[in-house]
Amino acid sequence: MTLSDAFLDQARSNRSLGSPFTARVLTLLADRLAPGNPVVDRMNDWPGDIGNRGASLALRLLGGLHWLVLAGDCPDLAACYPPNPRPDDATLIAALDRALAEHQPTLMRALDYPPQTNEVRRAAVMIATAHWLAEQFGISRFIASELGAAAGLNLMWDKYRLDLACGVFGPRSSAVRLDPEWRGPCPPDAEIEVIDRRGADLHPIDPHDPDDALRLTSYLWPDQPWRIERARAAMALAGATVDKADAGDWLAERLATLHPGTIHLVTHTVAWQYFGEETYTKCTAAFDAAGARATDDAPLARLSMEGDDRKGEGAPIILTIWPGGHVIKLGRVDFHGRWVDWNAPAHLPGKPRKKLKPKE
Template structure:
């Protein structure tokens, strides 16, 4: 995939996920990308997949541009960003000027892979955890792989609303209301006793600079995502550890005490682990599952791309002892909708 193709491909994904502005921006960059510049030469030197499943160069530069707007470093660029609506020509002129004027900042920014912490994915985690808690009515030790800033480790502080049914804390200021099809999840309320997470590049959303980085990768014409991220950061009480997810997991699995359910979760993260790491992680979890008991059970909850991109992510829950696999349904990658298929 060429860089131009990556921009065009990303444009289609963005429009399909409800961001016409990002679609417009990606198409402008596909047409007018400054190849004869420091950024142009840097991107041209990248080998391998530059698209969404690889280096994700289009989202790197989009995040950098949004950061310039959020941190008020480019008032001229802010004038062509939402809520304003401008022509392709006006957007292109402002973007090219920003790419040139802030090249040093953007060169450094694009050294790092895109990093989001999509809070709306917690709707799927809330529902899946309720299924696990129904099977094993025990306090939960929660572990998240690829936890980013740790916001989705806080899902027990969020409320889920489905067709007038309120699930979760009544006083929560964070309300998730995806378009829901299918039956309601179980009514049992999971109780988290301990939470922990790991990420190669963890961010601390209580720090303004780290919160800004997370928000820069949220799409500018989707203000609800921005406000949810701010709200989730306000209740954060966990610090994500830095490290390789699978190495970290290998150390955590033997630590589970009796009388607790160890729930491992990850959302749109597993696909970015190297294949060898995926195989090792799966083997580690399955081996721990074989050692699980009714008083020391294990659950593995995932929301991941299974290749059916146009159908969202697959929601899967595995439970031990017994090695039970439950296909819970599917969810939009940003948590806008959930097709819940579990009836137990």
């Protein structure tokens, strides 16, 4: 895939995800990637998969441009961005060219980081999965862990309100409200208590640090202000520790101890593609070793939401549960959590579900 093709492919994805402005920016940039600019040269020399199933260079540069706008460092570009009136192509191209020519340190810095959107609406799947697991095992206490956790916003899933036509899950007073289009059966209703939450990331973000919060916001698209508002509400609630660590080594240590009477739920969402082969191997070994020790009183669950080859159809929701190593396809979710196709089975294969006391 050429760099121009990667930008055009990402533009199509952004358009399908409801962001015509960023799709337009990426399309215009695809014709402006000639060698000679240090930022462009670095992208052209990038090793490995540069597309949206790999390094996502287009999203890295897009985040860097939004970073300039949010910081107020590039007024010409800011004047072209929402909520300002739509500029003509010539004006937008001139602003993009100026940003590439005059703000290379910021754009180079943006290329250093994989996109870390911490898309909060994905937490709807975590909430539903936790309720389903609680009913299956008759256990309400959870340990929450996340690989590629960025700012740890989705480690706070139990603090968010999930509004579905069939019911409300989570604290009703939460400032973070999730209301995806829900297709499928309603999740079971159960009391949930997270007793410990922690994540790992090579480049953790502190949501309470102004510069880090700016970087996190830069990955959200300017013509979708509701995503920015929701992320800022989640930042205000953030309280999870995210360790600066490789996911493989960190996970082995995190899973080393069993916690009877507790479900350990490990999540990763659009993060696995950024891990190297050594990290893949270590994570897999850590899951296998911990899964061999898991019991019905101390189960381990791995929740994955990662892209596959079905473009435009979101990501598969895959849950692996130990003991037993059961792999369950729970459905699919839009990458930004706009909709969830939920297809959880009534009970775990070979195990009758256990009824929890319903919430009062």
